[in-house]
Amino acid sequence: MTNGEIARQRLRNQRLTLAGCRRAPDVVSWFGAMQAQEYEPAKWALGLRMLDGTVVDEIEQAFARGEILRTHVMRPTWHFVTPADIRWMTELTAPRVRRMMSTSYRRLELDTRIFVRATALIEKALGGGHTLTRAELGERLRSAGVAFNGERLAHLAMYAELEGVICSGARRGKQFTYALVADRAPKAPRFSRDESLATLAGRYFSSHGPATVRDFVWWSGLTTSDAKRGLEMNKARRRDAGDATYWTIGSPRRGATRDFRVHLLPVYDEYLVAYRDRDAVPHGPPTIARGSGASGTVTFQHAVVIGGQVAGTWRRMQNTKTIAIDVVPMRRLTRPERHALDEATHRYERFLCAPVAVSVR
Numbered sequence: 001m002t003n004g005e006i007a008r009q010r011l012r013n014q015r016l017t018l019a020g021c022r023r024a025p026d027v028v029s030w031f032g033a034m035q036a037q038e039y040e041p042a043k044w045a046l047g048l049r050m051l052d053g054t055v056v057d058e059i060e061q062a063f064a065r066g067e068i069l070r071t072h073v074m075r076p077t078w079h080f081v082t083p084a085d086i087r088w089m090t091e092l093t094a095p096r097v098r099r100m101m102s103t104s105y106r107r108l109e110l111d112t113r114i115f116v117r118a119t120a121l122i123e124k125a126l127g128g129g130h131t132l133t134r135a136e137l138g139e140r141l142r143s144a145g146v147a148f149n150g151e152r153l154a155h156l157a158m159y160a161e162l163e164g165v166i167c168s169g170a171r172r173g174k175q176f177t178y179a180l181v182a183d184r185a186p187k188a189p190r191f192s193r194d195e196s197l198a199t200l201a202g203r204y205f206s207s208h209g210p211a212t213v214r215d216f217v218w219w220s221g222l223t224t225s226d227a228k229r230g231l232e233m234n235k236a237r238r239r240d241a242g243d244a245t246y247w248t249i250g251s252p253r254r255g256a257t258r259d260f261r262v263h264l265l266p267v268y269d270e271y272l273v274a275y276r277d278r279d280a281v282p283h284g285p286p287t288i289a290r291g292s293g294a295s296g297t298v299t300f301q302h303a304v305v306i307g308g309q310v311a312g313t314w315r316r317m318q319n320t321k322t323i324a325i326d327v328v329p330m331r332r333l334t335r336p337e338r339h340a341l342d343e344a345t346h347r348y349e350r351f352l353c354a355p356v357a358v359s360v361r
Contacts, residue, residue, distance in 0.1 A: 001241045006210050006280035007308025009248070013207055014271050015049040017258050022051055024062040025082050032203030033079040033089065034270055036070050039176075041266030041302065042080065047351045048263065055353050063171070066184045070168035070176075071161045074221045076100060083185035087164055092196040094162040096221045101155070108152050110159075118146050119160045123180065131169030131177035194233065197222070201230025202249050208274050210239055210246035218276035244279060261340040263305040264314055264325070264348055272303055272310070283310055304329065306337055324357040333360070 011017045021027045027049045028034055036042035043059045046068075050058075062068050066083060073079045073090055076097045081089060105111070118141060125132060125140040132140070134157055141148045141156075148156050157178065160166045169179030181188070191199065204216050216227045236247040265271055272283060283303075304312035304327060312329035325345065333341065341358070349356040 001210070001239045001246065003241070003280045004308070006241065006246065009210055010208065010271065010281070011308050012257070013209055013248075015207075016263055016271065017260060019258060020048075020050040020052065020054070023067070024050065024059045025067045028068050028080045029082050029085065030203070031207045031270060032085065032200055033073055033081050035268045035273055036078045036080045037268050038266070039070070039078075041268065042078075044266045044348070044351065045269050046080070048265070048269075052258070052347070053350060056351055057353070060171075063168070066170070066179075069184055071166075072097065072158045073161075074219070076158065076162075076221075083188055085188075086167060086181060086185050087188035088191040088196045089200065090162060090164050091190065092193065092200060093221055094164075096223075097162055098159075100221070101158070104155060108155060110152065110155060114146075115156065115159045118148060118156050119163060119165055121146060122156075122160050122178075123165055126166065126178065126180045126183075129179075129183050131172070131179045133172065133175050133177050137178060194229075197226055197230050198233040201227065201236075202234045204274075205231070205234065205236055205247055205249040208270065209248035210241075210280075211248075211275060212244060212246055212277045214276040215274065219274045241280070244277060246280075260344065260347075261306060262337060262344045264344045265303045265305050267302050269303070271305065281309060304341070306333075306340075311337075322357060323352065323354055324359065327358060327360045329360065 015021065015027065015030065021030070024046050027046050034042065034045060043056055046059050047054050047056065063070070068080050069083060069086055070078055070080055071086065071090070073081055073086075074093050074097065121141055121144050122137055125137065134153060137157065138149050138153045141153075157166070164181055166178045167181050167184055169177035169184070171177065200220060201216065204219060205211055208215070208219070213224060213227045213231070216222070216230070217224055220227075231247055231249075234249045236249045239246045239248065263271075272281070275281070301313040301315055303310050304314050311331065311333075312327060314325050314327045317324045317326060325348070327341065338360070341360070345356055345358045
């Protein structure tokens with residue numbers, strides 16, 4: 001199996017070249033979880049995998065209705081999950097996330113006693129179907145004599161998410177809110193650990209495969225032994241490529257193929273961020289954004305992917321009148337590639353329901 005074959009299979013399994021889903025929760029369910037650290041780009045990641053003609057408001061409405069939820073469930077960072085998956089998945093991954101966060105808890109002088117008391121106050125404040133922003137939660141805690149703000153408040157909210165108490169509520173304008181999981185996912189099932197592990201591994205290797213054990217460990221935050229157990233329970237298929245071993249689960253995806261040669265992938269898209277091994281799809285160099293100090297900060301940009309490989313970066317620029325994207329290729333684009341880039345831009349334009357101008361440097 002060549003790197004080109006791996007990339008083509010991933011594009012298809014990730015539904016970037018396979019016919020798209022009708023609904024946003026169908027995409028999220030197929031993946032199990034999708035990174036949603038940057039909310040606006042994450043909506044575009046969903047749109048790329050939905051039927052052509054899907055617009056951003058459809059995804060925002062699905063989020064408002066609670067058909068997709070946003071919570072800390074792995075690594076730890078924000079992910080989209082469905083109401084049907086939030087409980088069993090959180091119960092599977094939360095112990096590992098808490099272990100990763102333990103150093104921060106000690107630094108901020110946060111212990112279980114403090115967390116339990118504050119989480120009970122949050123649960124009471126959100127009772128009756130209420131939703132509150134993080135700042136409003138901080139105010140409720142202060143009025144109850146428990147002072148949380150800034151980083152401590154953020155860690156408390158994450159703790160309550162990992163306990164399965166809260167998750168995202170509908171946005172209030174541009175502000176995010178929290179709601180009770182009991183209200184947003186009242187019928188969310190619970191599985192045994194083996195059932196949860198088999199389900200998560202099945203979702204990952206079906207939607208992200210071919211992938212390695214290291215890839216799943218990176219994506220899920222679980223252990224290598226967990227990954228091997230998940231592959232065993234799913235009777236995964238092994239394929240070797242050089243010194244690497246790749247795994248897939250399920251039959252090859254069937255359905256109409258979409259002939260998209262160029263993809264404008266958003267930052268933290270699952271096609272790039274969900275893999276630890278980078279042999280099959282190497283990443284381009286990160287951008288170094290230098291501020292007033294002497295040292296630079298590594299930032300990540302949206303990726304231009306051509307033929308399954310990173311071929312450049314792009315960024316969105318907007319003023320009061322227009323939206324523009326600035327493309328920086330890593331090599332000279334051919335004429336067919338420039339035409340395919342224009343098609344990708346038009347697709348983004350239809351998604352935003354607004355005119356988009358593109359410039360290539």
